[in-house]
Amino acid sequence: MKLIYLAGNWHSGSTLLDIYLGNGPDCFSMGELIQISRDGIEKEYCSCHEKIEDCEFWSDVFEEWNSQRSLEDSRFKVIHEKYKLSVRNNVWVIFYHLFPTSEVKTFWEDCQKLYQIIYIKSESEFLVESSKNPLRLMLLKRVFDNENLFVLYLKRNFVGVLESYRKKYEKDLSKGIEKDIQPKKVSKTAFKHLSISYMTYFLKCGLSMVRLRYEEFVGKRGDSEPLTELSEELDIELTSKEKLKPGHLLAGNRLRLKKELKIEKMRSKHSELGQAQISFAKLIEFFSV
Ligand SMILES: [Zn+2]
Incomplete structure (x- = not known):
């Protein structure tokens, strides 16, 4: 499995890129698998417009997985949530990987079973996941061989x-917005x-990586050099x-719920950034990789 x-x-446009790759004959788009431990995920909408619990793909996957996995659901969720990005979680995950308990090892095995079930059911050569968070690569390295990731x-x-x-967005499951979203501090x-930028470079060690600029991806309608290289x-x-x-697609940007879509730049409704914020943002961009 790959x-x-x-x-x-x-x-950054990862849902759009996920969909783009999944429209090719060799890939299956999964969306943000990292969200499977989120409370109430089964009531959220798959991009096929069915709720996850009713979607023909995911309901079969989870039924099969529930019959195969070993760890209790509540414990699985606790460990799985630790792979979400935060300073405290980084420490937990490093601890898991340095001193894995039998429970953590069982957790990794259960994750592997889930990916295997999805892989077989997708009948595709590659799975595509847009969970984004680089910390999850530590988990994925336990699930996949390095040459297949x-x-x-x-x-x-x-x-x-x-x-x-x-x-700012208000929660609306039918529109693919799973929680109220407030403007974040600069x-x-x-x-x-x-x-994210430095962690991605650090955690991809041992793996093959291609870097794609969002602006190039949308500007060239997908036909960009890094994707050709990939x-x-x-x-x-x-x-x-x-x-x-x-x-x-399970979870991800709300545009996954469109019936069909084109590759185009995400539109800014209200350009609210002041000059000082723009200058600060350019400085941050300069230091990112
Ligand atoms: Zn579906």
Whole structure:
């Protein structure tokens, strides 16, 4: 089983890239698998417009997985949530990997069973996951052999990322917004941007990685050099369709719920950044990798 993992900051276009790759004949888009331990995920919408619990793909996957996995669901969720990005979680995950208990090892085995079930059911050569968070690579290295795990680092200019983080959304499951989203503080967003950027480079050690700039991806409608490099290296065919159809993406940006979509730049509704914030964002971008 093989996986293309999309790493990068939030609001960088990873859902669109996931859908784009999944529209090719060799890849299956899974969306943000990292969210399977989120409370109430089964009531959220898959990109096929069914709730996860009713979706023909995911309901079969989870039924099969529940019959095979060993760890109790509540314990699985506790450990799985630790792989979400935060300073405290980083410490937990390092601890798990340095001194794995039998429970943690069972957790890794259960994760592997889940990916195997998805892989078989998808009937595709590659799975694509857009969980973004580089910390998850530590888990994935336990699940996949290094030669079968590929990192596609999607890097968006921090000015665009910051603008997107400043927007506000209200929870609406039917629109694919799973919680109220408040504008984030500039300093926190900058810290996150730099952390993700350096952690991706650090944690991809031992793996093959391609770096793709969001602006190039949308500007060239997918036909960009890093993606050509990826398709040649992995021997996968990229789609030439102009209208993309989301398949069964679990979680991710709300655009996964569109019936079909084109590759285009995310629109900024209200450009609220002041000159000082733009200058700060450019500085952060300069220091990111
Ligand atoms: Zn579905």
